[in-house]
Amino acid sequence: MNLFQNKTIVLGVTGSIAAYKAATLASRLHQLGAHVHVAMTDAATHFITPLTFESLTHRRVLRDVLALGADSEIEHVSFAKRADMVLIAPATANTLAKLAHGFTDDVISAICLDTRAPILLAPAMETGMWENAATRDNLKILTQRGMFLVEPNAGHLASGASGKGRMAEPQEILDAARHVFARDGSLAGKRVVITAGGTREAIDPVRVISNHSSGKMGYALAEEALSRGANVSLITSVDELPNPYGAEITRVVSTQDLYDTVLGEMRGADVLIMAAAPADFRPASMADRKIKKEEMAEWNIELIRNPDILGEVARVRANDPANAPRVVVGFAAETNDLIQHARGKLERKNLDMLVANPVPQTFGSDNVKATLLFKNRNEMDLQPMTKENLAEVIFAQVEKLLK
């Protein structure tokens, strides 16, 4: 779900070396379909030219608090009213101080004082400035008044020093902006637990048994739930994918870890989506040192069954529904007789919905051809689509099931 489409965003750029990153931000927001109006302080124009932003956004840059627009409207008042969000990136210590104390002697601070739109701040400054009690107090005032903050990172600073104060990267700022827009979404106040990735079962300290699940589907589902305003708990075995911004992440390795975590996390959850591919079997025992190939000509590993996570979820739902999610969605990945196996799983595990995928095509791919099966025996045979689009389709159905 693209929350930026047709949103009017005033992007305030202030006098920091990080102003160059605001060009990426303006470009990305424009590409996402937002109407981006850049406002700059005088100091900011020493770091990057208005021409850059005007080329990227195809809109004039706002620079003067005393300017009148077309039809003689007062520009900063007009943009304060039209904005769906004011995003200040980078936000200097000076601008934060002005905002905290209600100054309006530049176009950005004037818009901020007048607007009713959410304001998101992405500060950038030297560590000394960031840690100074004045900045701490100013930020406390601003966040207590309801402004949103995407904290700077620790790292290399323009002065050559290293420490906290480096502006968050554009992607992180976009994620934070999405999080702000999502807070009134259709799943606001709902808790959604999602699992992702294939589990790994240790044979010895070096070797594992696993499967080809990439976790991409689970991560796409987490992003979609976050865009709809849900509180998302993502239980994942994947290290390679970026953490969805705003999700509470729990890392697991084995199916037993996943089982323990899911049963704990699902209490009080509204929705559980099991997109992970848990290993069904694990070695009966794990060697405590690496098995050397010179020691044996062949190696037969005895495998035992792992606990059945969805089976246990079904048991809790039947015996103690107050402690189980209202909607449970499973996935089935099959090489043959997909729909028949999927229907059997849906019934055995008492699922509300099951997403059936053919494998190996689905594993690791960005696209998927899925069929949705429902408890009431309805089926939706979907066209091939990206995992992001499938996540949208799944959540549209989940929302119906929650009603």
Ligand SMILES: Cc1cc2nc3c(=O)[nH]c(=O)nc-3n(C[C@H](O)[C@H](O)[C@H](O)COP(=O)(O)O)c2cc1C
């Ligand atoms: C090279 C250079 C880099 C600067 N970087 C920052 C910065 O990252 N953060 C900051 O708060 N001030 C920084 N400053 C100081 C601000 O530009 C200065 O405080 C200015 O008055 C801010 O004005 P503004 O908030 O109206 O944009 C920098 C100054 C220079 C010369």
